[in-house]
Each structure stands twice: as C-alpha cells, then as structure tokens.
Amino acid sequence: MPAALRRRLALVPLQLLGVALVVFMLLTATPGDPAENLARLRQPGSEPTPELVAAIRQDLGLDDPAPVRFGRWLLGAVRGDLGVSYKTGKPVTHDLLARFPATALLAASALLLSLAIALPLGIAAALRPGSWLDHAAGSLTLLALTVPGYVLALTGILIFAVTLRWLPAFGAGTAAHLVLPAVVLAAGASGQLFRVTRAALLEVLQQDYLRTARAKGLPPHTLVLRHALRNALTPVVTMCVTMAGHLLGGAVVVETVFGWPGLGKYAVDAVFLRDAPAVLGAVLYLTAAFVMLGALIDLAYGALDPRMRADKA
Amino acid sequence: MAFLDSPPDPAAGGGFQSVRTGLAETLFRLNHRLEPEGWLALSAERPQPLTWELALRPNVTFHDGAPMTAEAVKASLERALSKPSAPGALLDIARIQTKGAATLAIETNGPVPTLPGLLSDPSFAIVNAAAAAQQGEAFADRPVMTGPYKVVSFQSASELVVARHEQHWGGRPASPRVVFSYLPDASSRALALQAGDIDIADYVSPESVTTLQANGGLEVRAGESVSLVFLYLNQRREPWQDVRVRRAVASALGREALTKAALQGRGSPAQGMFPPSMLRCEGTPLTPPQVDRARQLLAESGFTETDSEGYLLRRGQPLTMTLLTYRQRPELPLVAEAAQASLKAIGVRVTVRMVESIGPALRQPDWDAATYFNNMATTGDPYWALWQFFSSGGSANAGGYANAKVDVQVQDLARLNDRAARLQAGCAAAQLAVEDVAVVPLMHPLYNYGVSKAVTGFDRPHPFFMYLMDGGVGRR
Numbered sequence A: 001m002p003a004a005l006r007r008r009l010a011l012v013p014l015q016l017l018g019v020a021l022v023v024f025m026l027l028t029a030t031p032g033d034p035a036e037n038l039a040r041l042r043q044p045g046s047e048p049t050p051e052l053v054a055a056i057r058q059d060l061g062l063d064d065p066a067p068v069r070f071g072r073w074l075l076g077a078v079r080g081d082l083g084v085s086y087k088t089g090k091p092v093t094h095d096l097l098a099r100f101p102a103t104a105l106l107a108a109s110a111l112l113l114s115l116a117i118a119l120p121l122g123i124a125a126a127l128r129p130g131s132w133l134d135h136a137a138g139s140l141t142l143l144a145l146t147v148p149g150y151v152l153a154l155t156g157i158l159i160f161a162v163t164l165r166w167l168p169a170f171g172a173g174t175a176a177h178l179v180l181p182a183v184v185l186a187a188g189a190s191g192q193l194f195r196v197t198r199a200a201l202l203e204v205l206q207q208d209y210l211r212t213a214r215a216k217g218l219p220p221h222t223l224v225l226r227h228a229l230r231n232a233l234t235p236v237v238t239m240c241v242t243m244a245g246h247l248l249g250g251a252v253v254v255e256t257v258f259g260w261p262g263l264g265k266y267a268v269d270a271v272f273l274r275d276a277p278a279v280l281g282a283v284l285y286l287t288a289a290f291v292m293l294g295a296l297i298d299l300a301y302g303a304l305d306p307r308m309r310a311d312k313a
Numbered sequence B: 001m002a003f004l005d006s007p008p009d010p011a012a013g014g015g016f017q018s019v020r021t022g023l024a025e026t027l028f029r030l031n032h033r034l035e036p037e038g039w040l041a042l043s044a045e046r047p048q049p050l051t052w053e054l055a056l057r058p059n060v061t062f063h064d065g066a067p068m069t070a071e072a073v074k075a076s077l078e079r080a081l082s083k084p085s086a087p088g089a090l091l092d093i094a095r096i097q098t099k100g101a102a103t104l105a106i107e108t109n110g111p112v113p114t115l116p117g118l119l120s121d122p123s124f125a126i127v128n129a130a131a132a133a134q135q136g137e138a139f140a141d142r143p144v145m146t147g148p149y150k151v152v153s154f155q156s157a158s159e160l161v162v163a164r165h166e167q168h169w170g171g172r173p174a175s176p177r178v179v180f181s182y183l184p185d186a187s188s189r190a191l192a193l194q195a196g197d198i199d200i201a202d203y204v205s206p207e208s209v210t211t212l213q214a215n216g217g218l219e220v221r222a223g224e225s226v227s228l229v230f231l232y233l234n235q236r237r238e239p240w241q242d243v244r245v246r247r248a249v250a251s252a253l254g255r256e257a258l259t260k261a262a263l264q265g266r267g268s269p270a271q272g273m274f275p276p277s278m279l280r281c282e283g284t285p286l287t288p289p290q291v292d293r294a295r296q297l298l299a300e301s302g303f304t305e306t307d308s309e310g311y312l313l314r315r316g317q318p319l320t321m322t323l324l325t326y327r328q329r330p331e332l333p334l335v336a337e338a339a340q341a342s343l344k345a346i347g348v349r350v351t352v353r354m355v356e357s358i359g360p361a362l363r364q365p366d367w368d369a370a371t372y373f374n375n376m377a378t379t380g381d382p383y384w385a386l387w388q389f390f391s392s393g394g395s396a397n398a399g400g401y402a403n404a405k406v407d408v409q410v411q412d413l414a415r416l417n418d419r420a421a422r423l424q425a426g427c428a429a430a431q432l433a434v435e436d437v438a439v440v441p442l443m444h445p446l447y448n449y450g451v452s453k454a455v456t457g458f459d460r461p462h463p464f465f466m467y468l469m470d471g472g473v474g475r476r
Helices: A003-010 A012-029 A034-042 A050-059 A066-078 A094-129 A132-146 A149-163 A173-205 A208-215 A220-248 A252-258 A263-273 A275-304 B015-020 B070-081 B129-140 B186-194 B206-214 B245-252 B255-261 B291-300 B331-344 B357-363 B383-390 B406-416 B419-435
Strands: B027-030 B036-038 B043-048 B049-055 B091-100 B102-108 B151-153 B159-165 B177-181 B218-222 B225-232 B267-269 B311-312 B320-325 B349-354 B369-375 B439-445 B448-452
Touching: A003 A275, A012 A066, A012 A275, A012 B383, A034 B015, A034 B357, A066 A220, A066 A275, A094 A132, A094 A173, A094 A220, A094 A263, A094 A275, A094 B129, A132 A173, A149 A173, A149 B186, A173 A220, A173 A252, A208 A220, A220 A275, A252 A263, A252 B186, A263 A275, A275 B177, B036 B043, B070 B091, B070 B102, B070 B129, B102 B245, B177 B383, B186 B206, B186 B448, B206 B218, B206 B448, B225 B245, B245 B331, B245 B439, B255 B267, B255 B331, B255 B439, B320 B331, B320 B357, B331 B349, B331 B369, B331 B439, B357 B369, B383 B406, B383 B419, B406 B419, B419 B439
Parallel strands: B320 B349, B320 B369
Antiparallel strands: B027 B036, B043 B049, B049 B102, B091 B102, B151 B159, B159 B177, B218 B448, B225 B369, B225 B439, B267 B439
C-alpha cells in the first residue's frame, strides 16, 4: 500500500469522529423532539398526548443529557454497533445494509448510463466545435441540466407508465423498474459530464504537444484516443467520482417519486424525525464512502498522469 | 400508501398502521358515526362504577391458529399497557381479571366512562402475547394478531405484503394477497393508479381529484371528514388577547371561499370544532367575509388609523401577523396564502412563515397565528379534544386560551357517564370556546382515495382513515 494512502486511511477514524460529533451537535441544537415526531408519525393527523410523548422519550432514553447519549452511541459505534433507529426499531447497520443494494444498483446504472451518453457526445462535440452536433448536444444537455429531476421523473412516468404502459410507474425488483429512475438520474449527470468532457478535450487539443503530433502526421484517431483523451480524462474522472459519492448517498427525489427503497430517503426522513442513530449511521456511511472514493481518485490520477503519483511528490 | 413506516407490532408503534392494513383488530372500534361498537369484544357492561365487564367475541383465532381466550386478551392488554400509548393515563386501569373463557373484568382506579372508546385506540390491538414472548424481536415485523390479513413480509418505508387469514371470524377475506407499497409523493400515487400499477391510492391531493375522475377506470371516494383545519391565535401576544381583534379575524375569513381555494371542493367549511360526522353541534353560521364588521371591531379596539399602504395602526403601531404554516399537510400553505389575502382586506399585514416542524415552532413565542390540522375523532368522544385545545393548560392549547367557564364545563363533561349527555356537554363547551374565538375553525377536509373500478367492497370508505382495509375489500 502506498505510504500516502496509508497516511490518508490513518486519518479516517478521526474524520469519522469529527463528522459524527458535529452532526450530533447540530441535531441536538436544532428544534424538534424525536419523541413527538415519532408520536405524530405513528398516528398521523392526531395531536399526540404529552403522556405519550413522555413515555416514548423514556422508552428511547432521550431523557439523558446529550453528552451521555453521544457517549453511549460512541461506545457502541467503536464496537461496530451503530445503535437502533427510533423509527424502524432495528439496528441502524441492518437498515443501511437493507437499503444499500438498491442505492448501489441505481447509482452504478445511472453513472454507467451517463458515461455511455456523455463521453462519446463530448468527444464528438470537442472534435467539431460549432458543428450542428455540438449545438444539438449542447442544447440537449442544457435541457437535461435545467429541467428539475422531479418534473422529469413525473413526465417519464406519465409517458412510459401511464400512456404507453411500457414500464412500471414505481417500485423495485426487476430490470424494468430500474429504467426510469436510472434515466432520470443519468440525465442530469450526463449533462454535467458532457460539458466537462467537451471542455477538457478542447483545451487539450489546443496544446503544443498535440500540434506537434498532428504536424508529424499521426492519424486523428491515434491522436485523440491515445494522446489527447488520456490527458483530458483527469477532470472527467474527478467529476465521475464526485458524482458516484453523491449517488451513493442516495437520490432523494428519485427515491420519493419512484418509491425506490434507497438510502437517500432513509437519511432525509431520519433528519426530519431527528432519529439520531439513523442520521449518524447514514452520515458515517457517507463519509466513509467519500473517503474511499477520494483514495480512488488519487489512484486514478496516478494511473492517468505519472506526474501526479502521490509517492513521487 | 403515504405512510408505511412503523413495524406492524402495536407495541413497536405500529398499531395504527396495522389496523389500517387489516392486520390488527381492537376490542372496540368506531362505527361510521364514530361511536364505539364491539369488534373483538361483543359488548361492555359496567356493573359497578369502577368495573367494566367485556364479553369477548367467540371463535376468534390468532394468525397462528391459537384461539383468542380471555387469558390471551388479558395478556395482550397488559403487554400494551407496559408500552407508550395515546390514552395512557386516561385509561387508569388497576387490574384486569378473567371471568371464565370469554369474559374480561377491568377494574379502574377512578371512573372511566369512556373505556370502550379508549380501547379502540390502536395501541390496544389484540396480539398473541405468548407468541410475542416466544419470538422476541422477530415479533415486531411479524406480529401474530387477529385481523383478516397476516404479515408475509415487511420492509419499513418500502413494502408490506399480507396474505389472508383463512380462519378469520368474519369469514374468508376477499383477497388472497394484498401488497401495500410506500409511495410518499402524492403525484406519484395518482400516476401509479392511472398506470394501473395499484388499485387504491390513499391521501390523494385535491389537485389530482379532477384528473382521476376524468379517467373512466377510476373513481375518487371519501368518507365524511373527521378532521379540522383551524387557525391558532397566540393570545399570549398583543393584540390577540382582545376578543374583538380575534372576532375581526374570524369574520374576515370567508370559510366557504377558503375551503374552495384550499380543497377544491373536497371538504366542507367548518361551523365549529367537531366535524358533523362525529358531533352535530349548533355552529356559527357561514357568512361571506364581513369586511365592515371586522373593520368596526378593530376600530373599537383602537385600530383607527391606516398607513400609506392601507394597513391599520394603533398608536402608530401597525397591525401585523406572523402566520405559521407547514408542508406536511399540503392544504395548509394554501389556507395560509388565502387567509393572508383575506386579512389584507381588513388592514392586517400578514407574513406567512413556513416551518419544517410545527410542534416546536408553536412552543416558541414569536408567532401570532398558525394554520393547523387535527383529527378530532380518535376515540369518538369530545372530551379529549376539548381538554387539549381549550382548557387552560391543555396540551395542545398553543395559543394560551383561558376561560374559567370553559374549564369548568370540560371538567364536568369528564364525569358524565351517558354518551348523549357527553356529546351535548361537548357541544356546549365547544360553542363557548368558538364564540370566544379560542381558535378559528376553518374547514373539514375529506380524506380522498383514488380507487380502481376493479376494486370491490370499498364503496363507502370509513370516515376515520385508520379503518381502511377489511376482509370485504377485493378485486374483480
């Protein structure tokens, strides 16, 4: 393992602790009582009685002072026990593991789909800037970037589920269920990826070494695929990894509209409910995911550009 | 389903959801007039002031085939009493004893005239407590109860699959299998129904109603309303202590127009606190907005000048109102907006503030008014709502309303044994509080279901949305 990566990983526990502490403090500082929220959730529409709220509070151990509660959580967390969600009554690790596959599947599909759309389009547009293809792709991605995901999702359901009846309107379980959520997520992502690919490649194509290569008479595909693209990929990879991080955190809008059983809605619901163990668990998972993706970026940079290998720095 | 969160076991908080999904039954339930009637119990007698005797329904079997005996019901109630429940202290149970195989004697510490209604609370749904003790934690997701359906699988905030309980006392349930899917977005629920992916969509928003009605294969159905949308007025703050100012606000709000704006006809304007489905009280007559009367009332309380924009002033101070609203009930922001416009007409400058969580926001001192939604019929008796909202010190009396006469009336009501007398006393107390404008009742929204015409046995939804699924609901 490279020394830089080791150094990075050594810091992870400290980062996790810091994030958990800040999140816990924010949760306790903002108004909202988990016991009251839970009472309202369990019996929608009814004013919870003070006795009920007090009983739930006692049941969940919320009467203890905040530092005691955090300490208790931390003691469990270092042993791998992230506590029990107030809402589901299940261990948070169980909840996260139950929802991770759906999130990972959706994230991977959306990312691959957006790469499949954005990379070829971006390359083609950069090779012929100002052409009709460039303009068409540019307008299309602008549309994909500006239409809110919620609108796109509902329109997708209206066309493909209600009118054409080709795809299910919601749910998970089969490949058909994956299509609409993945396409909606990929639309925004491919818009961004297209722009980055096009801009990066355009910039690289104008560099001196490529002019030299062109003057030497290298065939265009060798020029682009072997020499230009490799250099242009660095920002694209960065963006992909950042996107992967965000997608692994779940896609709240898409999960809400399609009833997709992912982590995003779980985390957001937990925040609204002030379900501290669930929020902390989700945040730890997300922090860990980003740390790992960060390490992945470093490795990818090194592979793409020898100058950037951390060990040689 | 708009909500599908709690584990189905009532002791884990899932009682409401389990009664809703046909898994659980309570000893008593509320009928369409919201009166308690026997369900797993056949009748209730009160031989002595502190004793209730319940005759249990014969031939009831749990989902695991075990018979529901008096011992089993006793064990279930004792299990429920050890957990948080809404009626909690109101129930005041001292001892539960069995009298033979089919009778239960419940002794209370003080008189509890509304015990059957209180036992209709879903936290007292009957479970096989012996199975619960045996199964431990697994019971939370797969509780053994008595309803027409039993759990096949449950994933919180995702899906509940149930299969029919063949030995249900009410006969073989109509559907072999029912899937409840969590779909929190109202538009998605409407679309999923249009796509034919679901048969019933709950909590359909008023905006979707017309689209669904235009679809030949679908219908929108609703029971009578059990809910109330109202306006809190913060009487701990100037100038809302003054009943004339509160009356001015009430008379400026045209309840019929507000109802139309916020619910698009899916509800009725409120004449009092209680929906007519539960309690037909003599209410305040519905009038169009009375701008002149409101202005006069405000003038009497000292708001005589106006500023350059037409807003009222008293001793140079403007008449402003910070109006809280929240998104969890989609009709409320619309109500707030419409109220803002109506109050502008009488010279009140209203600032609408959207809050994420209304409970804590109401405990802060910095608001003047708030839109609010409440189900008024949880136990079928008016006492609890009256105490919560109108008694000085009531747990939901967020505006700090205090009237000694109302307090006495509510206390007296608590001691009445006869249901008719309780309802009458309830009307009187509510009437007094509404005349005082303790709050401003606005409308009774309907709970709308989008229903495929292929669905049978769901022609007349129960007013209380807790009673959704029963053994009669099926599919052609």
